[in-house]
Amino acid sequence: MKVLILSFSQNQVNEDSFVPNKIGLTFSCVEECEQELKKLGNMVEHICINKKNVQKCLACGKRGWGICLEEHKCILEDDFNTIYGYMSNFDAYIFISPVYFWEMSESAKTFFDRLKRCDVFHKDSKIRGKKIVCIACAGGSGSGTEETLHSFDILNHFLKTEMAGRIPVTKANFEEQKEVIKKFMLEVGK
Numbered sequence: 001m002k003v004l005i006l007s008f009s010q011n012q013v014n015e016d017s018f019v020p021n022k023i024g025l026t027f028s029c030v031e032e033c034e035q036e037l038k039k040l041g042n043m044v045e046h047i048c049i050n051k052k053n054v055q056k057c058l059a060c061g062k063r064g065w066g067i068c069l070e071e072h073k074c075i076l077e078d079d080f081n082t083i084y085g086y087m088s089n090f091d092a093y094i095f096i097s098p099v100y101f102w103e104m105s106e107s108a109k110t111f112f113d114r115l116k117r118c119d120v121f122h123k124d125s126k127i128r129g130k131k132i133v134c135i136a137c138a139g140g141s142g143s144g145t146e147e148t149l150h151s152f153d154i155l156n157h158f159l160k161t162e163m164a165g166r167i168p169v170t171k172a173n174f175e176e177q178k179e180v181i182k183k184f185m186l187e188v189g190k
Contacts (some may be wrong), residue, residue, distance in 0.1 A: 001040075001041075001042045001043070001091045001092065001188075001189050001190070002042070002043045002044075002045075002089065002090045002091050002092075003037050003042050003043070003044050003045075003090060003091065003092045003093070003094060003188060003189065004044075004045050004046075004047065004086075004087060004089075004090040004092075004093050004094070005030055005033055005034065005044065005045070005046040005047070005093075005094040005096065006046075006047055006049055006083075006093065006094070006095050006096070006111070007026055007027065007029075007030050007046065007047075007048045007049065007050075007096045007097070008026070008048075008049050008050060008095075008096070008097040008098065008104065008105045008107045008108035008111070009024075009026035009027065009048070009050060009096075009097070009098045009105060009107075009137070010050045025098065025137040025138075025139050025169060025170075025171060025174065026096055026097070026098045026137045028174065029096050029135050029137055029167075029169055029174075029181065030046055030096055032178055032181045032182075033094050033096070033133075033135075033181060033185055034046060036181060036182050036185035036186070036189075037185050037188075037189050040185065040186065040189040041189075042189045045090075047083060049083075049107045049108070049111050050105075050107050052078075052079040052083065053078040053079045054078055054079055054080045054083070054107065054110055054111050054114070055076050055078050055080075055110070056110045056113070057074075057110070057113045057114050057117060058075070058076065060075060061075075065117070068114070068117040068118045069117070069121060072118050072119065072122045073085075073118060074114055074117070074118060076114075080111070080114050083111075084114075084115060084118055084119070087126065087127060088126030088127070090130070091130060091131075092130055092131040092132065092133075092164070092188045092189075093127075093130060093131075093132045093133075093161075094132070094133045094134075094135070094188070095108070095132060095133070095134045095135070095152065095155075096134075096135040096137065097134075097135070097136060097137065097148060098137045098138070098139065099136050099137060099138035099139075099143075099144040099145055099147075099148045100144075101144070102143065102144030102147040102148065103144070103147065103148060103151060104136070104148050104151050104152070109151075112155050115127075115159070116155070116158050116159065119159060120158045120159065125159075125160075127159055127161060128159065128160045128161065129160065129161065129162060130161055130162065131161070131162045131163075131164040131187075131188050132152075132156060132161045132162065132163060132164060132188075133164050133165040133166075133167065133184045133185070133187075133188050134149060134152035134155075134156075134163070134165070134166050134167070135166075135167045135169055135181070136148035136149050136152070136166075136167070136168055136169065137169045137170075138168070138169070138170045138171075139170075139171055142170035142171060142172055142173075145168030145169070145170065146168060149166045149167075149168060152166060153166070164184060164187045164188045165180075165183075165184030165187060165188070167180050167181060167184060
C-alpha cells in the first residue's frame with residue numbers, strides 16, 4: 001500500500017523551530033503516522049504543503065470557474081498541479097492540519113479549495129473512493145479540533161473519499177491518541 005501524508009504546518013520538531021513550546025504537535029503526528037505505516041510494510045511519503053508554493057484560488061474565468069472545471073487542473077503556475085497529479089500514485093491519504101481559530105490552517109484551506117475545484121467534478125478522479133484519515137492538531141487551549149474535523153468531513157463529502165478515521169489531537173491527549181493513530185494506520189494500511 002502506498003500512503004501519502006499531507007501536512008499543513010510550518011512548525012517542525014527541532015531547535016530551529018519557532019514553536020514556543022517546542023512540541024511541534026502536527027509534525028509529531030506526522031512522525032507517528034509514518035512509523036506505524038512503515039511498521040505495517042507500507043510505502044509512505046510526506047509532503048509539507050507549507051514548504052511548497054501553493055497560492056490561493058483566484059476563482060477565475062467564467063462564473064468563477066477557470067480551466068479547473070473542464071481540464072481538472074489550475075491555471076496558476078505553482079506547485080499545486082504537480083502535487084494534485086502526484087496524488088494519483090497513492091492508495092490512501094493522511095491529512096494533518098494544525099487548528100487555528102477553530103479551523104484548519106490557512107495552507108490547508110488554500111490547498112483543499114483548489115483540490116475541490118479541480119477534482120469534485122472530474123468523472124475520472126484518481127482520488128475518489130480512496131481512504132483518508134484526517135488529524136486535527138490543537139495546541140494552545142486544545143479547542144477547535146471537532147470544528148476542524150467537521151471541515152474535513154465536508155471535504156470528504158465533496159471528494160467522495162472514504163473517511164477511515166478522524167482524530168482530534170491536543171497537547172494534553174497526544175500520548176493517548178498515539179493508540180488511536182496506530183488503530184487508524186492499521187485500517188488505512190491494509
